[in-house]
Amino acid sequence: MRIGVGRSDITPRVGVELAGFGPFINRHSVGVRDRLWARAMAFEAGGEPAVIVSCDICVIYRETSERVCALVHEATGIPAERVMVCCTHTHSGPETGGLIGWGQPDWPYVELLADRIAPAAIAAVEDLRPATLAHAQVPCEGIGHNREYDNPRPTLEEALRDDWRPAHPELTDTSAHVLVARGEDGGTIGFISSFGCHPVVCCAQSRWIHGDYCGVATNLIEREQPGSVGMFLQGAQGDVNTCVVHEPEQESLLALDVIAGRYARSVRRGFAEARPLDVDRVEVIRREASFSRREYTLEDFRGLLAEQEAIIHAPGASDTDGQVRLSVVKATAYRRFIEALEQGRPLVKPTVLQAIRIGPLGIYGAPFEIFQAIKNDVLAEARAPVPIVLGVTNDSVSYAPDRTAAARGGYAADQVPLMQGTLPLANIHDELVEALLALDSDLFPQTT
Numbered sequence: 001m002r003i004g005v006g007r008s009d010i011t012p013r014v015g016v017e018l019a020g021f022g023p024f025i026n027r028h029s030v031g032v033r034d035r036l037w038a039r040a041m042a043f044e045a046g047g048e049p050a051v052i053v054s055c056d057i058c059v060i061y062r063e064t065s066e067r068v069c070a071l072v073h074e075a076t077g078i079p080a081e082r083v084m085v086c087c088t089h090t091h092s093g094p095e096t097g098g099l100i101g102w103g104q105p106d107w108p109y110v111e112l113l114a115d116r117i118a119p120a121a122i123a124a125v126e127d128l129r130p131a132t133l134a135h136a137q138v139p140c141e142g143i144g145h146n147r148e149y150d151n152p153r154p155t156l157e158e159a160l161r162d163d164w165r166p167a168h169p170e171l172t173d174t175s176a177h178v179l180v181a182r183g184e185d186g187g188t189i190g191f192i193s194s195f196g197c198h199p200v201v202c203c204a205q206s207r208w209i210h211g212d213y214c215g216v217a218t219n220l221i222e223r224e225q226p227g228s229v230g231m232f233l234q235g236a237q238g239d240v241n242t243c244v245v246h247e248p249e250q251e252s253l254l255a256l257d258v259i260a261g262r263y264a265r266s267v268r269r270g271f272a273e274a275r276p277l278d279v280d281r282v283e284v285i286r287r288e289a290s291f292s293r294r295e296y297t298l299e300d301f302r303g304l305l306a307e308q309e310a311i312i313h314a315p316g317a318s319d320t321d322g323q324v325r326l327s328v329v330k331a332t333a334y335r336r337f338i339e340a341l342e343q344g345r346p347l348v349k350p351t352v353l354q355a356i357r358i359g360p361l362g363i364y365g366a367p368f369e370i371f372q373a374i375k376n377d378v379l380a381e382a383r384a385p386v387p388i389v390l391g392v393t394n395d396s397v398s399y400a401p402d403r404t405a406a407a408r409g410g411y412a413a414d415q416v417p418l419m420q421g422t423l424p425l426a427n428i429h430d431e432l433v434e435a436l437l438a439l440d441s442d443l444f445p446q447t448t
Contacts, residue, residue: 001130002130002131003190006040007037007038007120010113010117011035013106014031025325027207036056038056039229040120041192045281045358046282051078051084052356055086056090058087059099061096064096064110068114069085071115081354088199090210090211091202100333131182133179133181134277136273137175137177137270139269141165142262143172143213144195144243145166148412150171160255173236177386177388189228190230191270193233196370201259202253203245203246204246207249208249211232212242213242213262217260218231221267235390238368238401280359282358290350291431292426302338305334305335308330333419355436355439355443357443361385361386362382363390366389366400370400370432371400371429374429374433377433399412399413401413
């Protein structure tokens, strides 16, 4: 087996708007607490390569990820479909375009983003060398809190106690995967950790650029392993926030190091407990999938638009009113749908799914913010000895809510898809589980 690593700086200029947290809140960055990175690891066994790239940004869209893959192919000859582009999902990085009103993209940054990410992957391929890969799955507690089903969230004082645990830990990830790549001399080349939790310790009032808890922890472990490159792969975080969220800026920045320290302790334990994997092959599957959507007519959208315009243009309406700002977001989305329908353009595009097998390891990536229950169903049926489910991979296509959240409706199930210019998903829980398990079956066929 051969492994290589690389990284490149993708930090935006100060002043760009940061991603997430509300309609038109103008959260412009005021400084760089930690630089943002694209980090990559290339694998090769049996003559077949694969590259995984992790970016310290909230989301990446398909146009950008496909350009990254094309640039890597042009420079290295590796087929574009064998490159996976992931995001850590930090909400303290730049908005990269797509979600109406949740941060204004800096278009020069977005235009150049693929050109800044690709060098990390190219460097990883050029760095390929004989190596071993070890794995551990270790406890990772005191970080995540299920925002959908475990309310109320803890107070700041409660969350910062080292013994804090959510009331329902089974609704969150309670363990992290850690992969450690070591060279022929036994030294650490690089490492990967994967865990499912929104990186939102620093929230709407925070204006500093950084990678949130996962980025801070990865930087810390990199410094402890000189010469290594560390990566974080975001898991199923659709319904899970950090235990500290929605606090003022100063409190958030102080809590950031506490939560990052908890995660770093788990990664260190992974280093200590990691055992070598027998990697006889590297295989990649990338395919497009179509998921069923809720049906809307042109008249439906015209009616929805009229409701929002009534709020926007009501007597005394103010652009400082959060409800008015949200109505502008919705109205903008509905106008786009109406225009598309009137012009006969499709409202939904195919979704890209990707899976990578590295020996006994199966990595399954989808572009959604996946709810925990969906991930749990995939893991329960997967054939891979070590299955890992990743969200926000290669694209961003709203949330993948579980059955309960989808039936209830609201922000994740209805609002976010419409704001991204796509229709709400009708049965994503069952359909995504089926699609990811089909990838798993193809990579790990039954043997007699």
